[in-house]
Amino acid sequence: MKRGDPCSCANFYDVEVRHISLKWEVHFSIRTIIGSASLNCRLINDVQHIYLDVKELAISSVSINGTEVKYRVSPNSYTFFGSTLKIYLPKDITKTRSDLTVLIKYSTSREASALQWLRVAQTADKLAPYLFSQCESIHARSLFPCMDTPSVKQTYDAQVRVESDLTCLMSALSVDSPSYDGDYTIFYFRQPMPIPSYLFAIVVGRLVKRDISDRCAVWAEPSLADRAKYEFAKTEEMLCAAEEIAGKYLWGRYDIVCMPPSFPYGGMENPCLTFITPTIIAGDRSLSTVVAHEMAHSWAGNLVTSSTWEHFWLNEGFATFIERKICGRLVSEEYRQFMSFNGWFNNLKLAMYDHLTPKHAFTKLVQQHDNIDPDTTFSVVPYEKGSALLLLLEQKLTDSSTVVFEDYIKDYIRQFSLKSIDSYQWKDHLYAYFDQKRDILDSVDFDKWFDGVGMPPDKPHFDMAMVEACESLYNKWICTNEEHILKLTSYDFDDLIPFQQIEFLSRLWQHDPPLELYKLNKMNELYRLNESSNFEILYRWIRLAIKGRWEPIIQTALSFLSAQGRMKYCRPVYKDLMAWPATRALARENFLRDRTSMHHMTAEMIAKDLHMRHPAMSVRF
Numbered sequence: 059m060k061r062g063d064p065c066s067c068a069n070f071y072d073v074e075v076r077h078i079s080l081k082w083e084v085h086f087s088i089r090t091i092i093g094s095a096s097l098n099c100r101l102i103n104d105v106q107h108i109y110l111d112v113k114e115l116a117i118s119s120v121s122i123n124g125t126e127v128k129y130r131v132s133p134n135s136y137t138f139f140g141s142t143l144k145i146y147l148p149k150d151i152t153k154t155r156s157d158l159t160v161l162i163k164y165s166t167s168r169e170a171s172a173l174q175w176l177r178v179a180q181t182a183d184k185l186a187p188y189l190f191s192q193c194e195s196i197h198a199r200s201l202f203p204c205m206d207t208p209s210v211k212q213t214y215d216a217q218v219r220v221e222s223d224l225t226c227l228m229s230a231l232s233v234d235s236p237s238y239d240g241d242y243t244i245f246y247f248r249q250p251m252p253i254p255s256y257l258f259a260i261v262v263g264r265l266v267k268r269d270i271s272d273r274c275a276v277w278a279e280p281s282l283a284d285r286a287k288y289e290f291a292k293t294e295e296m297l298c299a300a301e302e303i304a305g306k307y308l309w310g311r312y313d314i315v316c317m318p319p320s321f322p323y324g325g326m327e328n329p330c331l332t333f334i335t336p337t338i339i340a341g342d343r344s345l346s347t348v349v350a351h352e353m354a355h356s357w358a359g360n361l362v363t364s365s366t367w368e369h370f371w372l373n374e375g376f377a378t379f380i381e382r383k384i385c386g387r388l389v390s391e392e393y394r395q396f397m398s399f400n401g402w403f404n405n406l407k408l409a410m411y412d413h414l415t416p417k418h419a420f421t422k423l424v425q426q427h428d429n430i431d432p433d434t435t436f437s438v439v440p441y442e443k444g445s446a447l448l449l450l451l452e453q454k455l456t457d458s459s460t461v462v463f464e465d466y467i468k469d470y471i472r473q474f475s476l477k478s479i480d481s482y483q484w485k486d487h488l489y490a491y492f493d494q495k496r497d498i499l500d501s502v503d504f505d506k507w508f509d510g511v512g513m514p515p516d517k518p519h520f521d522m523a524m525v526e527a528c529e530s531l532y533n534k535w536i537c538t539n540e541e542h543i544l545k546l547t548s549y550d551f552d553d554l555i556p557f558q559q560i561e562f563l564s565r566l567w568q569h570d571p572p573l574e575l576y577k578l579n580k581m582n583e584l585y586r587l588n589e590s591s592n593f594e595i596l597y598r599w600i601r602l603a604i605k606g607r608w609e610p611i612i613q614t615a616l617s618f619l620s621a622q623g624r625m626k627y628c629r630p631v632y633k634d635l636m637a638w639p640a641t642r643a644l645a646r647e648n649f650l651r652d653r654t655s656m657h658h659m660t661a662e663m664i665a666k667d668l669h670m671r672h673p674a675m676s677v678r679f
Contacts, residue, residue, distance in 0.1 A: 070210045072105045080096075097203075100157050114170060129143060207366065227262075311330050316336055371440035382445070392523050404568075421512055450518040536569060632668060
């Protein structure tokens with residue numbers, strides 16, 4: 059890796075990539091995309107070579123301005139970084155400000171880490187195969203040659219040829235009508251806004267569209283389309299609320315694709331086309347905050363982007379903060395405060411003591427990623443620690459007037475729109491904007507916030523109004539005994555909103571010693587938790603019951619793992635099953651049976667969690 063970004067070999071400090079034109083053919087039979095990438099570049103300095111990131115690409119030729127040139131592919135020191143594509147420039151175009159077009163013809167590998175190919179049987183409707191991409195963090199290099207770093211932004215256009223019964227969508231605007239070539243359809247796209255490589259995205263499958271508003275729609279397999287439209291019906295309302303907070307929405311369309319169950323994340327903020335897990339379709343719109351979060355990225359992350367993955371909190375901390383402001387607009391300020399409280403106590407603290415340790419380097423807000431795969435650093439820390447810093451600043455700087463801080467957010471977005479920045483540029487702008495309040499800013503220990511491990515040095519204030527009902531019910535269950543448990547009813551639980559129910563179950567899970575078996579039996583009898591259609595509630599119930607060694611939960615847990623591939627759920631539940639001697643073998647058997655249906659990132663992480671990382675247990679398929 060060279061200077062600039064520890065996760066990229068690209069010489070983006072010497073060469074600017076301005077635009078990429080993609081021409082692809084999608085081949086399900088061989089699980090490969092064949093085509094070309096044409097990069098419009100300008101030299102910033104006098105150089106003899108262009109360095110691009112690639113990973114497992116079969117390159118057939120490279121030409122510059124129509125003439126084939128010499129190139130070399132060299133593996134990097136760490137396999138997760140892929141290889142370096144070194145392109146030799148003709149002597150007549152090595153000078154500063156020279157413009158050139160680099161055309162690379164290539165095909166992807168069956169093992170391309172950016173692509174997930176689903177068999178017909180793995181889809182919801184079992185009518186056609188399915189393809190989707192996931193380029194974040196550094197997987198775009200397995201999809202096309204690029205400067206695979208968030209420091210580089212470029213516009214793009216694409217034409218994609220697929221089988222005629224399939225629909226193709228991308229993280230761009232559709233242009234023109236599809237054209238037809240025998241048994242194939244060609245789709246055309248244009249993304250006029252410069253974006254980093256990790257936001258390039260494609261999905262191909264049997265998809266239908268349901269309009270929500272003039273600029274919002276949901277796409278899904280036919281059997282899911284109407285349910286998805288109902289679940290995401292408030293998307294336009296959310297978008298209007300987001301604009302009040304962060305400024306005008308600049309991306310044209312905000313469409314959603316309801317993804318297959320194997321999608322590894324809650325959502326992915328691809329411009330114009332958010333990918334959303336089907337696990338948030340609860341039937342009551344109670345989990346639509348995931349949409350609010352991905353929508354918030356339309357400003358935080360997509361417009362203003364962290365320059366490297368070491369400053370990832372600028373994307374996720376801001377998006378989490380704006381997400382909760384959107385929910386505060388649509389529900390109430392008390393609800394925003396409740397979500398922030400939940401983020402601190404049930405997300406951030408658990409990450410520090412359950413997933414990581416308080417002294418782990420990945421608990422820092424600003425991290426060092428030299429020779430580190432950024433996928434392995436993933437946790438809620440940049441989301442929650444970053445959001446907590448912004449909430450603390452809002453409380454210190456604005457005397458409870460949220461409008462003042464929202465004006466700051468708008469100015470921050472305007473100042474750095476379409477740019478990539480680091481934490482220190484953010485801090486400089488913060489000081490410049492609140493120049494009259496430098497004494498208040500000086501009271502915040504930014505060095506500890508940025509570089510300190512463990513929990514933050516300061517805690518924001520949280521309104522506890524919505525927490526009290528959760529705490530009351532929690533105390534009833536902790537304090538009851540076998541005689542008085544008969545007096546408990548379902549009403550106290552039913553009167554809570556879903557996020558309060560989640561908070562209640564989270565508190566019980568954190569309690570030591572574990573809940574007694576008779577209490578777990580009674581709780582399931584009253585609340586029918588085994589049958590919950592809300593994945594967040596079911597997930598916490600499963601973890602609570604496993605901790606209490608309640609045997610009826612075993613089959614529910616295994617079925618839960620097989621039904622979806624979201625890492626947020628799968629990794630902790632598999633770890634819990636591994637910690638219970640009675641279920642250790644079952645967990646491994648379940649994983650071996652399901653791993654070919656999982657996204658490769660999920661499968662690799664779980665294989666490590668289950669201590670199954672060796673050649674015989676390879677999860678690359």
